[in-house]
Amino acid sequence: xxxxxxxxxxxxxxxxxxxxxxxxxxxxxxxxxxxxxxxxxxxxxxxxxxxxxxxxxxxxxxxxxxxxxxxxxxxxxxxxxxxxxxxxxxxxxxxxxxxxxxxxxxxxxxxxxxxxxxxxxxxxxxxxxxxxxxxxxxxxxxxxxxxxxxxxxxxxxxxxxxxxxxxxxxxxxxxxxxxxxxxxxxxxxxxxxxxxxxxxxxxxxxxxxxxxxxxxxxxxxxxxxxxxxxxxxxxxxxxxxxxxxxxxxxxxxxxxxxxxxxxxxxxxxxxxxxxxxxxxxxxxxxxxxxxxxxxxxx
Numbered sequence: 001x002x003x004x005x006x007x008x009x010x011x012x013x014x015x016x017x018x019x020x021x022x023x024x025x026x027x028x029x030x031x032x033x034x035x036x037x038x039x040x041x042x043x044x045x046x047x048x049x050x051x052x053x054x055x056x057x058x059x060x061x062x063x064x065x066x067x068x069x070x071x072x073x074x075x076x077x078x079x080x081x082x083x084x085x086x087x088x089x090x091x092x093x094x095x096x097x098x099x100x101x102x103x104x105x106x107x108x109x110x111x112x113x114x115x116x117x118x119x120x121x122x123x124x125x126x127x128x129x130x131x132x133x134x135x136x137x138x139x140x141x142x143x144x145x146x147x148x149x150x151x152x153x154x155x156x157x158x159x160x161x162x163x164x165x166x167x168x169x170x171x172x173x174x175x176x177x178x179x180x181x182x183x184x185x186x187x188x189x190x191x192x193x194x195x196x197x198x199x200x201x202x203x204x205x206x207x208x209x210x211x212x213x214x215x216x217x218x219x220x221x222x223x224x225x226x227x228x229x230x231x232x233x234x235x236x237x238x239x240x241x242x243x244x245x246x247x248x249x250x251x252x253x254x255x256x257x258x259x260x261x262x263x264x265x266x267x268x269x270x271x272x273x274x275x276x277x278x279x280x281x282x283x284x285x286x287x288x289x290x291x292x293x294x295x296x297x298x
Contacts, residue, residue, distance in 0.1 A: 006027065008027065008029065011025055016078070016109060016110070020072055020074050022072055023070065023071045025089070026066060031067050037091055038057070038058055038092045039058045039069075040089075041056045041107070043087030047084070048168075056071045076109045078110050079108030079109060079194060080110070083168070084168035086107065106192075108195070110122060110217070112197055112217070116259075117291075118294055121197075127294065127296075128172070128262060130172055131144075131276040131277065132298070133153040135266075135268065135269045136269075136270060136272065137272065141163050142167060149169075150171065150297075151170070152264070153174070154174045156173055156190065156193060161192075164193075165195040169195060171197065172197065172200065173190050173196050173199045175187070175199055184211060187218065190215055191215035191216075191217065199219075203222035203229075221262065222239070224240065224243070226250045226254075240254065241264055242264065243263075247265050250263045255291050256291075260295075261291065262294055262296070264298075276298055280296045
């Protein structure tokens with residue numbers, strides 16, 4: 001067993017409710033029968049609230065493939081942009097008493113899911129209002145939190161991901177890979193970043209229906225230009241991210257859809273994040289005659 005044996009480790013939450021959340025550590029693939037995953041979940045902690053952290057151990061459980069353990073976290077505190085609660089997870093791969101490999105990762109417990117044409121975050125309808133990272137002059141990430149803006153980016157670095165999770169800045173990641181293996185590898189990387197809520201993949205990508213297993217707690221958006229918007233979502237996608245410089249073209253392309261749609265209408269460079277965030281509201285106004293969408297990005 002190599003030292004990087006936990007590189008493919010997948011952390012995700014099972015059913016999330018007010019009483020408990022099952023945090024699962026899953027190592028897929030063929031493994032030896034005498035291996036098991038141990039460790040613990042510690043938290044929550046948050047920069048904007050007092051917390052009472054607790055430690056919950058992982059216990060082995062059955063898995064359809066690979067090995068899996070579960071930690072049952074009582075009274076979970078959910079990650080939201082307002083209160084970005086985080087947990088620290090430590091996982092050990094063991095053979096008997098011997099520790100073969102260890103992994104430490106942050107975790108956000110959240111309930112983020114499509115519901116009809118909307119996106120629902122922690123039990124409430126949530127409308128994403130996002131800004132492309134490259135159009136805003138460099139400034140502190142705290143200004144994104146203050147503006148209530150999500151960030152759309154194409155290259156996520158670890159330092160930014162860590163700060164975004166701590167400050168409650170939602171991230172939308174564009175995936176540029178073309179093959180199944182490239183996209184799955186990038187999804188596994190993004191799954192280690194608690195602030196990443198959405199990952200966008202080219203709608204025409206030839207992917208298996210279960211590609212989302214690489215990042216179970218991240219929702220997948222099928223990305224398309226408005227003129228090529230698919231009539232039906234790919235089976236692997238949860239929503240559509242539709243782009244055009246013409247808001248009317250987006251409106252005409254997505255009117256009548258029965259699943260969540262996010263409009264991406266690029267704007268040129270703006271003076272600051274507050275101005276960019278205000279542009280999201282203008283985009284929502286322009287699209288109101290066509291549909292009430294799940295999100296607006298400029």
